[in-house]
Amino acid sequence: MTHAAIRLDRLTLRHGARDVVRGLSGQFAPGSLTALIGDNGAGKTTLLRAIAGLHPIAGGTIDRGGLAPAGIALLPQVSDLDRSFPIACRDVVALGLAARLGPFRGIGSHHLHQADAALQAVGLPGFGPRPIGALSAGQFQRVLFARLMLQDAPVLLLDEPFSAVDTDTAADLLAILHGWHRAGRTIVTVLHDLDMARAHFPDTLRLAGARTQWGPGTWAPAEAA
Amino acid sequence: MHDLLVAPFALGFMRRALAGCLALSCAAPPLGVFLVLRRMSLMSDVMQHGVLPGIALGAAAAGLSVWAMGLGGILAGLAVALIAGWLARGHGAREDSQLAGVYLIALALGVALISAQRGIDLTHVLFGSVLAVDDMALFAMAGVASITLPVLALIWRPLILDSLDPGFLAAMGGKGGVWHAVFLALVVLCVVSGFVALGTLMSVGLMMLPAIAARHWSIALAGQIRASVAVAALASVAGLLVSYHTDIPAGPAIVLTAGALWLLGALGGPHASLWAAMRATARPKTR
Numbered sequence: 446m447t448h449a450a451i452r453l454d455r456l457t458l459r460h461g462a463r464d465v466v467r468g469l470s471g472q473f474a475p476g477s478l479t480a481l482i483g484d485n486g487a488g489k490t491t492l493l494r495a496i497a498g499l500h501p502i503a504g505g506t507i508d509r510g511g512l513a514p515a516g517i518a519l520l521p522q523v524s525d526l527d528r529s530f531p532i533a534c535r536d537v538v539a540l541g542l543a544a545r546l547g548p549f550r551g552i553g554s555h556h557l558h559q560a561d562a563a564l565q566a567v568g569l570p571g572f573g574p575r576p577i578g579a580l581s582a583g584q585f586q587r588v589l590f591a592r593l594m595l596q597d598a599p600v601l602l603l604d605e606p607f608s609a610v611d612t613d614t615a616a617d618l619l620a621i622l623h624g625w626h627r628a629g630r631t632i633v634t635v636l637h638d639l640d641m642a643r644a645h646f647p648d649t650l651r652l653a654g655a656r657t658q659w660g661p662g663t664w665a666p667a668e669a670a
Numbered sequence: 671m672h673d674l675l676v677a678p679f680a681l682g683f684m685r686r687a688l689a690g691c692l693a694l695s696c697a698a699p700p701l702g703v704f705l706v707l708r709r710m711s712l713m714s715d716v717m718q719h720g721v722l723p724g725i726a727l728g729a730a731a732a733g734l735s736v737w738a739m740g741l742g743g744i745l746a747g748l749a750v751a752l753i754a755g756w757l758a759r760g761h762g763a764r765e766d767s768q769l770a771g772v773y774l775i776a777l778a779l780g781v782a783l784i785s786a787q788r789g790i791d792l793t794h795v796l797f798g799s800v801l802a803v804d805d806m807a808l809f810a811m812a813g814v815a816s817i818t819l820p821v822l823a824l825i826w827r828p829l830i831l832d833s834l835d836p837g838f839l840a841a842m843g844g845k846g847g848v849w850h851a852v853f854l855a856l857v858v859l860c861v862v863s864g865f866v867a868l869g870t871l872m873s874v875g876l877m878m879l880p881a882i883a884a885r886h887w888s889i890a891l892a893g894q895i896r897a898s899v900a901v902a903a904l905a906s907v908a909g910l911l912v913s914y915h916t917d918i919p920a921g922p923a924i925v926l927t928a929g930a931l932w933l934l935g936a937l938g939g940p941h942a943s944l945w946a947a948m949r950a951t952a953r954p955k956t957r
Contacts (some may be wrong), residue, residue, distance in 0.1 A: 497841050514843030525837040530707060531891045532834060540831055544842040548828040548849075576889050 450475050450510050451496055451600065451631065457504030458491050465491050466652065468505070471659050473633055473648075478626040480642035480660075481635045483652035489635045492652065493519060493602045496633070509600075515544035518598035520589055522605045522635070528577055534588050535560045535573035541595030563591035568617050583614035590618055601625060603634040607641070619645060678914040687800040687867050687920060690811035691906035694876055697815035698860040699898035700822055702881030703891070704853065708833045711878060712769050713754065713854075717861045718874040719773035720750030722780025722795070725862075725870065729790055730783065736806040740862050743870070747858030750776060755854075780870075798869030798921035800913060807866035814863035818856050825849050830891070872921025876902055879928035886932075886939030901931045 451473040458466040465488030473479055481489050494500035496507060497519040509517065526537075538560040539552050546552065561573045567587040580588065586606065593601065603622075607615040623645070626632055633650075636642045642649055649660030678684050705714055724746020725739045732738030750772060757768040784792050794802060822829075831839045832846040839846050857877070864873030880901035887897035909924030916923070938945045 498843070499837075499840060514841070517841075519841045521837055524835065526835040527707075527833070530834045531885075531889050531894055532830070533890065537834070540827075540834075540838070543827060543831060543839075543844075548844075549824065552827075578889070 450508075451633075452508040452510070453505070454508065455505035456492075456495070456502065456507060458488060458495050458500060459503040460488070460491055464503070466495075467654070469652075469657060470505075471650070473631055473650075475631055476626070476629045477631055477648050478622075478646055479633045479648040479650055480646035481633055481650050481652065482637075482639065482642055487652040487654070489652055490522065490604055493604055493633065493635060496600075497602055512600060515596075516598050517600045517602065518593055518596045519602045520593060520604060520606055522608065524589065526577075526589075528580075528585065530577070532577055533574050534564060534569070534577055534580070534591075537577055537588055538563050538591045538595055541592035541597075544596060559595060560591070563594040564588070566594065567591045567621065568614075583610040586610050586614060586618065590621055594621075598630075600631045601633070603632070605635050605637060608637060674915070675911060678911060683801055683803060684910060684914060686805070686808045687803045688907065688910055690803055690808045690867055691864075691876070691910065691920075691924065692903055693812040693815040694860065694864050694873075695880075695902035695906050696899055697818035697822075698864065698873075698877040699880040699884070699902045700895045701818070701853070701857050701860055702877040702879075703884060703894050703898050704829060704833060705857065705878065706881050706885070707891075711882075712766055713751075714857070714861075714874045714878050716750055716754050716769050716773045716776075717747055717857055718870055719777040719780070721747040721858070721862050721865070722870050723776055723783055724749075725795060725865065726780050726783035726787070726790075730787055734789065736804070736810055736866060739865075740810055743862035743865065744858055746776075747862060748855065751851075751854045751858060755850075793919070794869070795865070796869045796871045796921075797919040798865070798867050798872055800867055800910065800920040803867045810863045811867070814859045818860060821852065821856060825852055829853055868921035868924060869919065872919075872925050875921070875925030875928060876905070879925060879932055880905065883928070883932035883935045883939075886935030886941055886943045889941050901928060901935075905931055 453469050453471055456466060456469045457464055465486070481492065483489050491500055495502060496509070497517050498514055499519070535557055539556055542552060542556055564570065564572050567590045569584060569587050569591070577585065577588065586609065606618060610618070619641070622632065622634070634646070636646070647661070651658045651660070679688055702714070705711055721743035724742035724744070726742070728739040728742025731742070753772055754769055757772070781792065784790050784795055828839070828844065828849040831844065832849050836846050860877060861870070861873050864876060868876060880898040883901050884894040884898035888894045905924050905928035909927040910920060912918060912927060913920040913923035936943055940946060
């Protein structure tokens with residue numbers, strides 16, 4: 446995996462007229478696995494979107510270490526994916542390749558095999574030809590994880606990936622997350638479940654306005670006043 | 671039987687109309703399928719009314735030339751698409767009400783402009799006339815179909831991504847707006863090219879009704895597109911025959927036939943139909 450650190454320098458993010466993140470500095474080290482925690486409205490989602498380049502920066506900088514947008518994969522909490530769209534699981538997963546293949550290069554049969562293998566890895570063997578409309582919430586989240594596998598991005602940003610799924614699915618997806626961590630990817634995950642954060646995530650970033658804290662293992666600079 | 675089904679197509683104008691409508695049947699319904707999937711069915715209304723003032727101005731400038739009217743219609747359609755896109759970005763009001771406002775104004779303006787000129791039959795412009803399908807009109811329909819299909823094939827993947835999961839496309843650094851614009855331009859081309867035979871108000875029917883009917887025949891995108899083309903082709907043939915035998919203008923005849931095929935699908939198609947619902951209640955799914 447390429448080593449990509451995400452550095453934040455006096456970052457300020459605005460949501461409407463309100464500063465949700467103010468003067469945040471610090472970094473997500475290469476290969477780190479960070480739980481992003483904080484109260485509702487503390488700016489967790491906004492921070493993830495800003496790192497992905499989808500939210501305008503009101504002040505300060507985000508240094509992505511030269512990563513292209515395709516090098517940062519974002520899994521939103523509520524995806525805008527239209528689940529009534531007539532498309533098969535395999536094709537949704539294969540679209541994870543779109544960033545690397547571009548709009549025009551063909552998706553060949555070996556790519557579809559890759560998609561089927563990813564579906565197998567997330568615990569949905571044989572789901573390739575099934576339409577996405579027939580999936581449960583947990584199965585659907587597994588499909589999105591399979592798509593993340595094919596995106597093969599060095600940096601992964603996940604917004605509450607376990608909040609809407611059953612415990613079995615959460616356990617399976619957490620294991621996949623650990624696999625990505627072992628492979629050296631940089632992962633930032635928004636979590637509500639503090640026990641899970643403590644048990645599974647070596648690093649934490651707690652967003653709480655002026656009392657924002659970087660947890661153990663990360664470079665914790667003096668908070669810009 | 672021969673007199674009823676085959677003999678009418680021995681006439682030159684019927685053959686031209688048939689060839690043109692079949693060409694459009696290949697190109698327009700796939701666009702309609704995407705309009706339905708993108709929840710933009712209202713946009714087709716906006717287009718069909720939006721091209722009218724342009725067609726009228728084209729006729730005023732250069733007489734009853736298919737090219738002048740077509741060019742005017744295309745420019746007006748693109749302008750309306752831009753306005754609609756600008757309104758859709760949110761200016762505090764509900765988008766659908768704004769679109770309704772746009773197309774009502776465009777329709778009224780178009781009718782006013784056409785009525786002010788002599789020599790144009792408003793009914794023909796709105797509802798089409800197979801008799802008016804000359805070689806030029808046929809070339810226009812076939813040409814637009816020949817452009818639309820390869821372009822649609824080219825933008826296929828980004829268009830699906832933008833329709834399925836726009837947030838994902840944006841997160842990958844993709845520009846959904848570009849594909850959306852190309853797609854809308856194709857819609858304008860198809861609506862305008864069909865107006866001579868089907869009329870501005872009805873040419874959208876060949877795009878939308880087969881697309882709406884298609885979801886009763888397949889739950890896969892490719893299947894829906896194939897079904898929509900089949901429905902449109904069938905509606906073109908049957909509609910032209912109805913038009914020939916009954917003196918109903920071609921546009922309404924084809925649209926009504928397509929509507930009948932939709933009803934057929936909604937009642938007896940394999941998916942999301944009355945028949946499918948009855949089958950499901952009779953034999954509950956076991957998991």
